[in-house]
Amino acid sequence: xxxxxxxxxxxxxxxxxxxxxxxxxxxxxxxxxxxxxxxxxxxxxxxxxxxxxxxxxxxxxxxxxxxxxxxxxxxxxxxxxxxxxxxxxxxxxxxxxxxxxxxxxxxxxxxxxxxxxxxxxxxxxxxxxxxxxxxxxxxxxxxxxxxxxxxxxxxxxxxxxxxxxxxxxxxxxxxxxxxxxxxxxxxxxxxxxxxxxxxxxxxxxxxxxxxxxxxxxxxxxxxxxxxxxxxxxxxxxxxxxxxxxxxxxxxxxxxxxxxxxxxxxxxxxxxxxxxxxxxxxxxxxxxxxxxxxxxxx
Amino acid sequence: xxxxxxxxxxxxxxxxxxxxxxxxxxxxxxxxxxxxxxxxxxxxxxxxxxxxxxxxxxxxxxxxxxxxxxxxxxxxxxxxxxxxxxxxxxxxxxxxxxxxxxxxxxxxxxxxxxxxxxxxxxxxxxxxxxxxxxxxxxxxxxxxxxxxxxxxxxxxxxxxxxxxxxxxxxxxxxxxxxxxxxxxxxxxxxxxxxxxxxxxxxxxxxxxxxxxxxxxxxxxxxxxxxxxxxxxxxxxxxxxxxxxxxxxxxxxxxxxxxxxxxxxxxxxxxxxxxxxxxxxxxxxxxxxxxxxxxxxxxxxxxxxxxxxxxxxxxxxxxxxxxxxxxx
Numbered sequence: 266x267x268x269x270x271x272x273x274x275x276x277x278x279x280x281x282x283x284x285x286x287x288x289x290x291x292x293x294x295x296x297x298x299x300x301x302x303x304x305x306x307x308x309x310x311x312x313x314x315x316x317x318x319x320x321x322x323x324x325x326x327x328x329x330x331x332x333x334x335x336x337x338x339x340x341x342x343x344x345x346x347x348x349x350x351x352x353x354x355x356x357x358x359x360x361x362x363x364x365x366x367x368x369x370x371x372x373x374x375x376x377x378x379x380x381x382x383x384x385x386x387x388x389x390x391x392x393x394x395x396x397x398x399x400x401x402x403x404x405x406x407x408x409x410x411x412x413x414x415x416x417x418x419x420x421x422x423x424x425x426x427x428x429x430x431x432x433x434x435x436x437x438x439x440x441x442x443x444x445x446x447x448x449x450x451x452x453x454x455x456x457x458x459x460x461x462x463x464x465x466x467x468x469x470x471x472x473x474x475x476x477x478x479x480x481x482x483x484x485x486x487x488x489x490x491x492x493x494x495x496x497x498x499x500x501x502x503x504x505x506x507x508x509x510x511x512x513x514x515x516x517x518x519x520x521x522x523x524x525x526x527x528x529x530x531x532x533x534x535x536x537x538x539x540x541x542x543x544x545x546x547x548x549x550x551x552x553x554x555x556x557x558x559x560x561x562x
Numbered sequence: 563x564x565x566x567x568x569x570x571x572x573x574x575x576x577x578x579x580x581x582x583x584x585x586x587x588x589x590x591x592x593x594x595x596x597x598x599x600x601x602x603x604x605x606x607x608x609x610x611x612x613x614x615x616x617x618x619x620x621x622x623x624x625x626x627x628x629x630x631x632x633x634x635x636x637x638x639x640x641x642x643x644x645x646x647x648x649x650x651x652x653x654x655x656x657x658x659x660x661x662x663x664x665x666x667x668x669x670x671x672x673x674x675x676x677x678x679x680x681x682x683x684x685x686x687x688x689x690x691x692x693x694x695x696x697x698x699x700x701x702x703x704x705x706x707x708x709x710x711x712x713x714x715x716x717x718x719x720x721x722x723x724x725x726x727x728x729x730x731x732x733x734x735x736x737x738x739x740x741x742x743x744x745x746x747x748x749x750x751x752x753x754x755x756x757x758x759x760x761x762x763x764x765x766x767x768x769x770x771x772x773x774x775x776x777x778x779x780x781x782x783x784x785x786x787x788x789x790x791x792x793x794x795x796x797x798x799x800x801x802x803x804x805x806x807x808x809x810x811x812x813x814x815x816x817x818x819x820x821x822x823x824x825x826x827x828x829x830x831x832x833x834x835x836x837x838x839x840x841x842x843x844x845x846x847x848x849x850x851x852x853x854x855x856x857x858x859x860x861x862x863x864x865x866x867x868x869x870x871x872x873x874x875x876x877x878x879x880x881x882x883x884x885x886x887x888x889x
Contacts, residue, residue, distance in 0.1 A: 311702040408869075519716060527720050556768050556769070
């Protein structure tokens with residue numbers, strides 16, 4: 266240890282008592298230990314996905330050989346073509362994108378309307394209805410799914426796009442989030458417009474909606490990822506491959522391929538995982554903000 | 563402002579208008595400004611879609627869940643349900659299969675929730691202060707939380723598979739015997755728990771990071787001046803101040819874990835035999851495979867009540883309570 270590096274002021278405060286040489290040692294060791302632990306954590310948390318992609322490009326023999334190779338000796342890009350030949354993953358993607366997009370848009374619109382009314386309008390029964398809505402947050406889908414599936418069966422909505430979309434549209438969490446956001450605005454915000462005789466619709470669309478881009482972004486992307494990943498719901502609504510989403514298609518693919526084709530299973534898994542990870546990397550800020558909002562209520 | 567906040571048990575209650583308890587519950591006992599009364603009709607149209615769809619797809623099925631739990635009912639037949647009294651519930655408490663799935667769910671919760679929180683907190687403490695590369699680590703650790711469970715479960719399956727999986731290779735090179743992780747009691751349950759911790763830790767970390775970021779620096783400075791070491795500072799400053807987040811994660815963790823289905827269904831399908839079957843897998847089995855809707859909904863009611871009771875116990879005994887503060 267040389268003496269040319271001087272500890273920053275904060276470090277001097279943080280350890281007033283120990284002998285100088287010990288302090289300087291810690292100054293070097295702490296960041297190394299921190300990075301060491303974080304590198305191990307990163308390998309544990311993200312490594313499996315790297316392994317998935319590498320395995321997806323190997324031959325079936327190489328995928329399971331011991332000791333394993335890290336990089337494929339011959340990159341088997343055609344694995345990705347053959348999974349599309351075995352199962353209609355194009356169709357699964359279309360179904361996932363269509364149903365998730367519409368359900369998310371529906372959640373944003375209905376939640377923004379309800380949140381605005383609960384935050385800024387006065388009407389008889391407001392608190393009662395608000396409590397009722399919060400009650401839905403306490404009722405997990407898992408508790409109501411048997412009668413719900415029966416109901417959707419009566420509607421002839423099992424194995425249909427409506428069935429995958431409409432029950433997902435109401436969002437108590439979304440309405441709650443929008444209500445919180447809108448009630449932060451000062452009361453005077455709408456007063457001038459109200460004096461000029463602007464009705465509800467006009468005030469909502471001209472004044473309130475343009476100010477809510479940030480909450481729409483956070484909630485929208487969170488809702489999109491949630492709907493995309495909502496496996497159990499899709500699983501009980503759909504069993505015909507015509508309406509299957511990417512994740513349902515993946516379970517079918519796994520069931521119909523023997524476990525010896527791990528390379529193809531990893532290619533199919535990559536198809537399910539990689540787009541979500543890319544969306545996350547693009548919208549990371551909004552997603553983390555949305556997730557944090559849940560925790561700071 | 564109006565929101566759901568954690569307030570101390572002994573905090574003074576906010577003063578509200580004089581409309582009485584029922585009036586407050588109904589509409590907050592508020593007075594109307596000129597012109598607002600006319601807008602009430604519009605307000606109902608604004609909340610209409612959310613409330614009606616919630617009623618149709620949540621509240622009515624919830625009531626039906628209770629109703630069908632007292633009947634014999636095939637959810638996939640046009641035949642009407644016939645009254646069964648309490649026989650479904652009597653059946654539940656005498657069925658070893660149901661009780662053991664309840665036990666598996668409890669084991670799953672008891673390990674997954676605290677371990678996931680501890681890992682999340684450890685990661686948050688490592689990532690709390692800015693340094694080069696921090697956001698990269700944070701991103702990598704968070705990715706399992708947003709990745710679709712089905713996809714990552716197959717990856718986990720492959721990693722621990724005896725067919726040339728990585729875990730097997732590690733055991734082999736350490737000279738340890740082979741373990742069939744997903745097919746051997748108790749390793750199957752341990753694997754599901756490990757997978758779930760891996761999946762949820764990033765979420766816990768993000769919540770804890772937000773909480774740590776909200777702790778004012780001056781508390782730590784005061785602690786340093788008093789000569790408190792890192793462990794003492796954590797125990798007397800950090801831990802009490804992030805307690806609301808701990809409570810939140812505990813509650814949300816228990817509520818989510820009690821409904822766990824996908825991880826178990828993909829990784830072990832309840833096996834080997836039924837040694838990892840959790841309550842949701844049992845309910846699914848009863849309704850979709852055995853077509854025994856009455857028994858399945860009775861199980862749902864038990865699940866719902868357990869969730870409610872656990873939430874209330876946590877709120878009561880952990881010293882704080884949630885309060886909806888309308889204003």
